[in-house]
Amino acid sequence: MTTPRDLLIVTMDAEPSRLVERGDLSLALAGAELIDLLAAREAGLDGERVVPGPAGAPGDPLLHQAATSLVREEPYETVGDWLWRRGRGLSADYLSALEADGQLVRQRNRRWKVFWTRELALVDTDARRRAAHRLRSDEPVLAALTEAIGLREPDGEAPKVSDDAVARVLAALDDALAELAAERQRRDRRRDEAAVDNVRRGY
Known part of the structure; x- marks a missing residue:
């Protein structure tokens, strides 16, 4: 299993009160992919830019897709640009992949907190247990x-990530999530202002 798959599994296994926005999860999955690509030396970082490694063939199909989608011409793209580009719709892609692998089943009257669907449920598999163990063991x-996506309460001290490149990816993810949250607030404010205007006009 890969870090993105583990992240999706533990997100689905979280308490019902832990609501994760689709966009937040997609950005985090893109960050998890890049972290795995760094670990496999399929990519590296030069400052804030993602430098592609040799075109290898990661065993996981989505991770392979991520590796082949790296920008391979200078000046390359920044980590932030990667998160936004690769993250677009990525949560749905991983959902489909888990379902195709038999990790998810469709079941009536079952709600998943990320997409508020009543159809998808996790199957009790070794992959699910491994992801849960990885979370319980506080793997950094x-x-x-x-x-970053609100599934784990900060305990006053950020998880200790020793690899500088990974830390830079996580910092860029925090920035992207903050930007997305700010955009949601602006959108909500515009909607509220429009509602007030409609009331004033008698609608």
């Missing part, structure tokens, strides 16, 4: 990712 990368 998964701990940091789950904290």
Whole structure:
């Protein structure tokens, strides 16, 4: 299993009160992919830019897709640009992949907190147990990712990630999530202002 798959599994396994926005999860999955690509030397960082490694073939199909989608011409793209580009719709892609692998089943009257669907449920598999163990053991990368999307409460000290490149990816993810949250607030404010205007006009 890969870090993105583990992240999706523990997100689905979280308490019902832990609501994760689709966009937040997609950005975090893109960050998790890049972290795995760095670990596999499929990519590196030069400052804030993602430098592609040799075109290898990661075993996971979505991770392979991520590796082949790296920008391979200078000046390359920044980590932030990667998160926004690769993250677009990524949560749905991982959902489909888990379902195709038999990790998810469709079941009536079952709600998943990320997409508020009543159809998808996790199957009790070794992959699910491994992801849960990784979370319980406070493995730094998964701990940091789950904290970023609000599944893990900060305990006063950020998860200790020793790799500088991974830390830069996580910092860029925090920035992207903050930007997305700010955009949601602006959108909500515009909607509220429009509602007030409609009331004033008698609608």
